[in-house]
Amino acid sequence: MILRSRPTTRISLFVFLTFGLLTGSLLDAQSERDRSRQIEQSTRDEVELRNLEPTLGEDDEFLQDIDFDYGGWFRYGFYRTRDNLQTRRFKMWDFRLWSNFVYQNTHQLYMRVMGININYHRRNEYYYMENNDHNAPRLDIGYYYGDLNRALGLGLGSDTKLRLQLGRNYETLGEGMVMDDRGDGAKIELGNDKFEFTGLVMRSIYSTDMYDRSYIDFGSSRYLSASGEVVGKFSDTFEVFGYTLFRRFKNDASPLNLTQRFGYDPQYHGGGMRGQFGPSFVYFGEAAWQLGSRYSDGSVERDRIEAFAFTLGSDYTFVDAETKPKISAQYMFGSGDADNGGTTVDTLMGNRAGTNDNTFFTIGYIDMGYCFYPLLSNIETYKIGFALEPWSEDEIMGDVEIGVNQYFYRKHRSRGGISDRAILPGYSASRLGHETDFYCNWRPVSDISLMAQAGIFFPSTHAFSDDDHRSFFSWSAVVYF
């Protein structure tokens, strides 16, 4: 293990090891939050697929004064993960109940309660299970959504949309690379069929585990964000977007430390496009520049952040073929910093004091595999995939989809760290490894979904504290009602 010899690093390392080992968080390759986020994303995909999220009607629709609906789903899942430390097995029961209330097609109140229970196999628990949503019913989503044009009688015309949202919801910017998270806040939407502007002020939920675990009490961190996004719709099959996002991380613990301060206040300015050629070819791209300031390792002075990330991807489906084969490819890039020797998301052992931080870091969501799933931070990822519906004509098995994805991971700056905590600081080569994932989705009837996922990650030699492969397996069933 190669350590830098600066005095501040030694002090920081002591603090890091003391508190990190106390919480056990130092040892985990990925955080339990990452895994939960990944599972939650698959649930969200399912819900969106089934169009379960009701909203206000179109302007030309007449709705009765009171429109009310309710529903929910129950999910059972079994998960088995093997990382650099141990094999973990757990079962998850996930229960959601939602209600939707619309008044005069103008005011909407939507609430969703979640009750999640995770039952780890004996001796497989993570060490830090406080401050999360895993063992009690909580408010998952709850918001008011109103059509200001109609409510206030502004007379903007039925083509113009002016809507306000207050409360807790999932929020996404662009393709979700920079921001895709749940939070409490206020959002305003203004647009028509050619453009749309969305302004958002949001605070992360207290139970959200922040990534920087070098804080003394990282569990009490949260962030505030303000963003604006403009979407231009050039046709039904092509649109471009641009956004700006200011985010301020805050930690309530405020540890008394005269040699180290904590703070991370990034800005993101980006844009992208998404479109489709015919029924077969779908493409998308997004790029973001990250600016702002942060405290570095062993420093009470702020350093500048200058980082960059982008992604490009496309799918092609052979729509005329009976089995609907689909090939996909995606490239994901997040810039890194050569003088950041530890994990890219922590302050301690992170960016070298007095230098710009070129490591891209954000709380978004981008598919990086089942096993390794690093954050988009000092990494290049190539992804290719293939999927098909082998029995598309069959009445029972028609919805079965099977697929495989292959990922190749490289560092951007070979001397820099990545988000994975098992990376060896002395590893200065670019290659990180490759991963193969398999999945199978099946909806035998409309209100039952079955999913199985498996993956295996082969790390490059001497890149991580353990050269053994990592694996992931899960199956889950969802019943909607």
Place this chain on the structure above:
Amino acid sequence: MIEGKKMATWIGKTPFGTAGLCLALIALALTAGCAGTDPGKELATDSPGWKNIDLSGLFGSKTAITDQDLPYPWKKEMEYITALAEKPVASMADAIMLLTLFAGESPWGRGLDELTARLVEKEIFHGGWRVDKTDPLTFGRVSYMICQACEIRGGIWMRLFGPSERYCFKEALYLEIIPAGSTHRYVTGEQLLDILSAAHLHCEEMAG
């Protein structure tokens, strides 16, 4: 008195608070839903000449019908369709008329009661529904009739407990026959035509 912030915390972080708020919302919705007159009923007036027109061509084509597609004698039907498409809320009478055609029967010279009885006999129309022909049509009811007409078996709940407006609507939503909404939401005239066209395509696909 509980302060606002504490109340918000209590509602958001305790199961009792969240459940209580949900129950309050449900009670409010049920109470409000039972009160007052229904403006939709006034809008779902009877379509002009619904007893005397022929829409048999409506379900014979996989593509949208235009003026050019229709021979001269069908101009009246086109007038009906145009009138229906412009209605802000479709009526139960519209659904009975179109579902009769959908089921392969002719509605000519037959009254609403006779058509309703025939649909009840074919188990397309729910025998327990007591409706006036000007009653507004809802997503739940049109979904029920379509699922029965197309013999859609549905998901696990529908198979266990039998067809209901709620589960038929969820099934129709899943099959992309009906747009997103809710069981009780009113159907516009244009939506009714789109829904029946999509249902017709689905039935044809199911029949091979």
